Amino acid sequence: MQLSDAEWIVMNLIWDSQPTEASEVIAALGSENGWSGATVKTMLHRLVKKGALHTESVGKKYRYTAAVRRSDCVRRASRSFLERVFGGDAAPALLHLVRTSKLSDSELAELRELLDAKSSKNKESKE
Amino acid sequence: MQLSDAEWIVMNLIWDSQPTEASEVIAALGSENGWSGATVKTMLHRLVKKGALHTESVGKKYRYTAAVRRSDCVRRASRSFLERVFGGDAAPALLHLVRTSKLSDSELAELRELLDAKSSKNKESKE
DNA sequence: GTAAACAGTTTACGTCTGTAAACGCATCGG
DNA sequence: CCGATGCGTTTACAGACGTAAACTGTTTAC
Numbered sequence: 002m003q004l005s006d007a008e009w010i011v012m013n014l015i016w017d018s019q020p021t022e023a024s025e026v027i028a029a030l031g032s033e034n035g036w037s038g039a040t041v042k043t044m045l046h047r048l049v050k051k052g053a054l055h056t057e058s059v060g061k062k063y064r065y066t067a068a069v070r071r072s073d074c075v076r077r078a079s080r081s082f083l084e085r086v087f088g089g090d091a092a093p094a095l096l097h098l099v100r101t102s103k104l105s106d107s108e109l110a111e112l113r114e115l116l117d118a119k120s121s122k123n124k125e126s127k128e
Numbered sequence: 129m130q131l132s133d134a135e136w137i138v139m140n141l142i143w144d145s146q147p148t149e150a151s152e153v154i155a156a157l158g159s160e161n162g163w164s165g166a167t168v169k170t171m172l173h174r175l176v177k178k179g180a181l182h183t184e185s186v187g188k189k190y191r192y193t194a195a196v197r198r199s200d201c202v203r204r205a206s207r208s209f210l211e212r213v214f215g216g217d218a219a220p221a222l223l224h225l226v227r228t229s230k231l232s233d234s235e236l237a238e239l240r241e242l243l244d245a246k247s248s249k250n251k252e253s254k255e
Numbered sequence: 256g257t258a259a260a261c262a263g264t265t266t267a268c269g270t271c272t273g274t275a276a277a278c279g280c281a282t283c284g285g
Numbered sequence: 286c287c288g289a290t291g292c293g294t295t296t297a298c299a300g301a302c303g304t305a306a307a308c309t310g311t312t313t314a315c
Contacts (some may be wrong), residue, residue: 005272007274008272009212009213013215022292024291036273036275037274037275037276038291039274039277040274042294043273043274044273046294056293063292063293075214078209078213079213079221079225079228081133083225085136085205086202086206086209087202088140091225091231092235092238094206094225095226095229095235095239096239097206098221098222098225099222099243099246100242101203104218104219104250105250106247108219109250112223112226112239113240115226116236116239116240119226132301132302132303134304149262151261151262163305164305164306165261169262169264170303170305171303171304173263173265174302190263
């Protein structure tokens with residue numbers, strides 16, 4: 002499920018507050034991004050058509066829900082980003098991101114923990 | 129300097145082996161990506177037009193060199209990726225990438241070092 | 256020197272994107 | 286009951302993208 006820039010904006014909103022009605026999306030993105038209602042409607046329609054969203058008309062109300070999991074889209078987008086910018090090599094990407102990002106102490110700690118967990122897994126598979 | 133997928137492929141090649149002649153790019157990307165020579169020529173032309181590449185005709189030979197720094201493009205692409213997929217928040221992105229990537233011991237070590245350096249910098253600024 | 260090869264420029268064309276108006280149908284308020 | 290409002294659908298349109306052929310001028314090999 003390849004999402005464009007604008008589509009990510011819509012999907013992020015819907016993932017965050019499902020199920021969502023058109024009016025909410027229009028209200029949120031209209032003021033936040035300066036999109037006209039017509040534009041938002043087009044995005045929603047296209048996302049439904051490409052299978053990223055799902056509409057249910059419960060009673061007389063229409064609601065949008067995500068039809069694809071955010072994690073899948075994130076995975077796909079990350080892979081594509083790594084591929085195009087870093088030739089698929091995660092390590093330089095990570096180094097770059099760490100260098101150029103502000104990270105709080107707790108975030109740093111969490112990352113360090115993950116790295117430690119990964120190291121021990123490396124050791125295991127070596128044995 | 130917003131680069132498209134295909135443009136990244138060309139730019140990566142040229143950054144790696146500057147200066148480059150059209151024939152080399154065509155040879156490399158033709159076999160590697162299955163692009164026709166005509167396609168490569170179009171890409172080169174567009175990249176020159178948008179200011180990402182620079183042509184010099186030294187004597188009777190034409191050579192392409194990058195007119196933008198890779199690091200700038202990487203920064204821009206990373207920011208855009210973070211923005212669209214993780215709402216601009218680096219920490220979750222890093223966690224995701226670490227979780228889903230294979231990293232060697234030395235890469236893990238290097239990352240850990242960077243994190244440590246960042247921690248101490250955090251402390252400094254607090255004092 | 257004439258044809259083949261090569262390089263850059265033009266033109267082409269279908270698809271995707273961002274942005275939006277217009278249309279048609281249902282519903283709601285008066 | 287009738288017009289305003291809300292929502293989904295259709296249509297629109299310019300610019301970017303991927304892909305590539307055609308054209309033109311130059312260089313090179315026979």
